[in-house]
Amino acid sequence: MSLSVNCTFTLEFTDGSARTGLIQSPRGEIRTPAFMPVGTAATVKAMLPENVRDTGADVILGNTYHLMLRPGAERVARLGGLHEFMNWRRPILTDSGGYQVMSLAQLRKLTEEGVKFKSHIDGSEHMLTPERSMEIQRLLGSDIVMAFDECTPHPAEEGVAAESMRLSMRWAQRSRDAFGDRPGYALFGIQQGNLYRDLREESSAALREIGFDGYALGGLAVGEGQEAMFDVLDYAPAMLPADKPRYLMGVGKPDDIVGAVQRGVDMFDCVLPTRSGRTAQAFTRRGVLNLKNARHQEDARPIDPDCACPTCRDYSRAYLHHVVRAKEMIAATLITWHNLHYYQELMQGLRDAVSTSALDTFVQSFHDMRAAGDLEPL
RNA sequence: GCCGACGUAGCUCAGUUGGUUAGAGCACUAGAUUGUGGAUCUAGGGGUCCCCCGUUCAAGUCGGGGCGUCGGUA
16 A cells, blocks of 8 residues: 555534544544543553553553653664554554653753753753654654643743743744654644733644644643633634644543533543542542542442443452552552543543534533532441 | 669650650541652641659659569579
8 A cells, every 4th residue: 555644633523612523543543532541651550551442542642751761762663663662552642741841850941942951760961852852752653743842831921921832833833844744643733822812822823824733722731720721711722723633731630621622622631540540539420539538448339330440340449448558559550440431431421422412411410420429428 | 583774646766954735757537639750748636755652833854662565684
């Protein structure tokens, strides 16, 4: 087959501002709205790849920053690329490293050229630029590459936010140039502008001018709170091309995702289901359950009797509480498994609702279930 | 039996020449966590300072007696 295979997005249904669609890539389809589990260091922590797939994930997220430091992008490339290396054969989206440089690295020095920083692992010095970020993501074999940006810290005054956003837009152009033409692979640009509508508009115009295969909303869920984030999402997604996927980076809690889907977002990633799995928090349709809490110690019921995940099928809250307290590794696996299952079931519910024009009803029952709270105490 | 050391929070221990409401780490009870540091942070509960008597304005701290634990010894 000599035809080059492209990465395409097909919009299927809409319900208000909400959409469903399909991203088709050589490594598989991504149903949107999609939730991408985070697999930072070439692993979705505590999970086997086949089990991540079984929860319903079409795509996972990997990290430029972590993988460039350890084991190194060139080494991953020599070992056949990230998919082969970590045994996940489906699509992978990689973050560009811009966010992690700011949140993890020490001694950062930000210039027009890029960011110089010291590794949080061994203190070694590194430089990340749009060109190097594109090269690393190519070496990893990432299917969806993110432009190199600066995630504007919050709060930021308008002048600071504008300067930061314009730097990210110049880096977006350099990312586009460095990425080049790679059939079968996608490059996403990232809208910035903090909470300022005119800056979001300016950023969107710059990105549309450059042209990307998808567009992310960056600089949100960084401490501004849900109300402020929704205020931005009331207008920001519509500033981006309707025929390309829209990705809200780093979001979020289940109700954040529901609200963002209502406002026209197609893709999400978040550490919450996996990190919470390691800190004993289970997400359920009735809200969050903290399995560390002593009230679960003799509770023979599963996290959620109506959940079809392997954890809820076979394990009690009392057992999960015990393995959490005993710091046994299986606690992370079992709770993460449940959380990923819950998130993917939520996404499936949203997709079904949008495609049957029943999103309002779905959202209402989503909130009603949460308001009802956890199961009655035993 | 004798000699010595020790006895403070659930555990391991600090506690100044006697001086405000006796502390720490861990554990416990909760909370936070949004483009991942299995991390971290925040708050809270918990005391017959082995017991009794004494000295003193004032005792976890000094004295006497008792009880207990550990070690040594005949």
